[in-house]
Amino acid sequence: MRDADTVAVVFGQDMPIFEASIPTRVFGPVHPEVPAHTVLAVAAEPGPLTTSAGIVVDPPHGLDALDAAGTVIVPGWRVPGGAPAPEALLAALVAARDGGAVVAGLCLGAFVLGAAGLLDGRRVTTHWRFAARLAADHPRATVDADVLYVDEGDIVTSAGSAAGIDACLHLLRRARGSAAANAVARSLVVAPHRTGGQAQYIERPVPPVTQGNPVAAAIVFALDRLGDADLDVDAMARHVHLSRRTFDRRFRAHTGSSPLQWLLTQRVLWAQRLLESPGLSVDALARRVGFADAVALRPHFRRILGVAPAAYRATFADTRSPDGAGRTPVG
Template sequence: MSVAIGPRPEPVHTVAVYAFAGMAPFELGVVVEVFGLARPEVSGLLAVPWYGVVVCADEPGVPLDAVGGFSLTARHGLDELAAADTVIVPGVPDASGGAVPPGLVAALRTAHRRGARIVSICSGAFALAAAGLLDGLEATTHWRYADLLQQRHPRVRVNPDVLYVDNGSVLTSAGSAAGIDLCLHLVRRDHGARVANTVARRFVVPPHRDGGQAQFIEAAVKPVEEEDDGIGRSMRWALDHLAEPLSVPLLARRARMSERSYLRHFTARNGTSPMRWVVTQRIAASLPLLESPDGTVEEIAAAVGFDSAATFRHHFGRVVRTSPTAYRRTFGRTVA
């Protein structure tokens, strides 16, 4: 007697998220919302199945008090977390003074050795650092924890001025809302730009912020409209003239300031130099052009103010950590 066996179903990519007593529920909710919600709106766009989510805790089945006066119970333990395809740590119990739970550290190391993707949101970076997964890498966390993370883990290159950092198999994001950016970035990596944009629309958030959903997002500055001083005026003018030659002397004149004073005040306000900010804004302006099928890389470089395609590629690689052509291949929209 023979039995016909059909094709085996495609395995579901499991996302495990860590829960703990005293946690703020927002970051946990972001992970569950992005990866755990049924999404019929993308079913026709997926080449592989959507994610499966498991919420894991040090002691499964034990109620965990959360900020806001309620409790939740995780059904899964750290063994399931260590076995997941993507592991997300949305925070740690006490970033300021407490040690990271040793069971979590061990589970993260096990998952990383297996080849899992390890992700942190906000203070969750302390757990990844405690496990040694950030040694020698650039990472970020909430700005209020950045100095402490650097002091406690000097082998980590902490960058407090970015929304998230993608090191391939290890990713970190800044405070709460930056977790949305990073989770959407993961969806874009796994399923492409069209699916990520669809999820963002249901989330009622932009699909990318501050230069687009890139592998590495440069410093997010305060909105230019917030201040009407000389610095703000020069920045608004620069954004309207990105395709033209820009320089510190020109921007300083627009601000009606000396070059030395302009440099000092600009850097103090934005955490970066004027020309580095200009380059970042030009890269940001290039992303929607690259996502469109129109225009060559050379034409896009000129349209956003780079003097050559080679210069554009150099700065694009530094900021986005990929080439313009590779970005277009991954995130570009095709004409229906």
């Protein structure tokens, strides 16, 4: 008989300890007003196990503990291409799902669910660095690299590391309600609710700047003037003495992006950084980075980062007072 209040957390060799600790913390005795789940640490392989940080752990339960769990979580795994997940684990995950449990794969744990055949026909996610590999390994799954987590009912997957906290809080919200999830989030001093559809915060590096390359010269020119309202693609092309059409073609070949989209993205990323500090209003901030106002910034910010500027600030702004004391509630 499965117990909805029991969460089994699966540990494997070489898995990251941070990811492994997330569900044990979220579902454990975090807040005095939220009844804790029974959390079972389960060894998927013969122990003791060594994490990727070299820390030795010895989970007390075997795979038979999955038989009683209402939720089974694989909170990460070793990097794809290493030793495959044990067949006994894959069979136990299928049996858990078929028996009515919710099965979750956090970060690279999605690869274990994929190896068990649990991702076929599903929309799923994983860490953005490995999304293409997950899609190639499991072509019958729809891999969305632009979200924090995906809830498909009995299968839940999340993006990398901290997104596992969001996914576990989401599962806790399903089980205990919003008030309980918010209370636990406050105790952990994390955002109480980041929606699954919010974008992963993916690195978007500036292409390497090389001498004698007109596109590189235009990039340097633009980065020095991002806040100028009159900086546009025509101005970038004029600076390097190219026609708009030739400049556009060379820019795409060099960066993989149109110059307009590159320019908008750089301005949005600058706005993103400014939103993490208090002070400027969104309107003033938008003008600082080269947009006419907040109305002009908002659709580009949402398209690129998946969330509105105000919502981003509410989640990520540094809320310290001038003397450095934090104002985040902890109770």
